[in-house]
Amino acid sequence: MKINPWDSTTYQDYARLRDEFGIEDFSENIWKNLKEPHKLLRRGIIFGHRDFNLISKNIQNNKPWAVLTGMMPSGKMHLGHKMVIDEVIYYQKLGAEINIAVADIEAYATRGVDLNQTKKIALEEYIPNYIALGLKSKNSRIYFQSKNQEVKDLAYILGKKINWTQMQATYGFNGSVNMSHIISPLIQTGDILHVQLKKYGGIKPTLVPVGVDQDPHIRLCRDIARAHRLYNVRVTKDNKIGVFVKIDQNVEKLLKKAEKILNKNGFKQLKKINEYKAIYIKDAKKQDIQKIDYSLALIEPEFDGYGFIQPSATFHRFMTGLTGDKMSSSKPESAIFLTDTPKEAKKKIMNAKTGGAISLQEHKKNGGKPEECMIYELFLYHLIEEDRELKEIYTKCKSGKQMCGNCKKYASELMEKMLIDLDKKRKQAKKQIKKFIK
Ligand code: TRP
Secondary structure, eight states: OOOOTTSOOOOSOHHHHHHHTTOEEOOHHHHTTSSSOOHHHHTTSEEEEESHHHHHHHHHTTOOOEEEEEEOOOSOOBHHHHHHHHHHHHHHHTTOEEEEEEOHHHHHHHHOOOHHHHHHHIIIIIHHHHHHHTOOSTTEEEEEGGGOHHHHHHHHHHGGGOOHHHHHHHHOOOTTSOHHHHHHHHHHHHHHHHTTSGGGTOSOOEEEEEEGGGHHHHHHHHHHHHHTOSEEEEEOTTSOEEEEEOSSSSHHHHHHHHHHHHHHTTOOOEEEEGGGTEEEETTOOGGGHHHHHHHHHTTGGGGTOOOOOOOEEEEEOOOBOTTSSBOOTTSGGGOOBTTOOHHHHHHHHHTSOOSOOSSHHHHHHHOOOGGGOHHHHHIIIIIOOOHHHHHHHHHHHHTTOSOHHHHHHHHHHHHHHHHHHHHHHHHHHTTTHHHHBO
């Protein structure tokens, strides 16, 4: 299976995808200690992660962490986009510093929208919706890729450690892809890593909540972050834990400083070998590597290093379109847009594919298939907060006691409430946009 961030299809088998790409399972023990776990977490919609433990540690210890995500300002926002912003807002409540990129360079490069249009779409559609959905201005920031010098500088400078063959292997680029498009993954790396620059508060764990189609970008970014580190902490071939200096300047100073930090962290059995540019830590275990790496990252700026911590990520499943295939802005009947009127939404809901049996009689006898039902998906992702209520609908459908007509009617009512509320909040949001753009 191939994943490509620009034309992802519907993914049936998320677990297979997860295992194939070395994404970790976002199982209950990962999120159960978070405060009031959001329904997207509880219901397995977020199904995978990378290094989420770095984030939960900082939440528990009340230490800073950031969220960074981005959206291309092209077309209208639909329920699939809402899901990511809901997730971001949940993390804001947990204390994260929030950063959202207006991915205007990417939209320009990959979708052919010009930069005046992207600006208009961001200001009139995306940002008002973020605010209407509940994003607070305190401790959050929205910025345009095209206006952020650090992001663009990092794209150029960090690109040094990745070559064309690797880009081709990761993205399958061929000779006809335009150069702006080819650079856009590096811009995204700039997005993700710039929040760790001193100007933006310095080195910290950063969580990137995205759809699984974005994993190639996450892997690229993690590789690049690591490639630019001055220290490398790893298990050696003969099973020792070692800290290695990766550059040729200041080697002795870097080793001395590392020794000091390791001592401070309680490691006493150190063997420093300057010629190998290494320190072996006899009293460290594999589980200590992440912690050691983190503490060494923090001192790298003293030696003109970036000290980037590899970004963490969560991956969510995609919403299926109401028509049963992909939810896409280019197929209006497949998606409910946040600016749809209740009447428009109702019409789409009434025409949606359900998990109902062929006939009423059949349905009553054998029950329906909620796991294949687009209305149930609306409940699951957006419309029903209480797990108990959701479960009841599920069971009733399965046993043939819940009819599709009733579900559609109920979904339309809940959707109407949501859309009216958003519309009201969006109008007020438009006056507040300035507070968010930083
Ligand atoms: N590439 C993302 C998309 O296709 C948008 C994006 C840009 C992004 N920069 C980002 C996502 C940084 C996460 C983090 O929608």
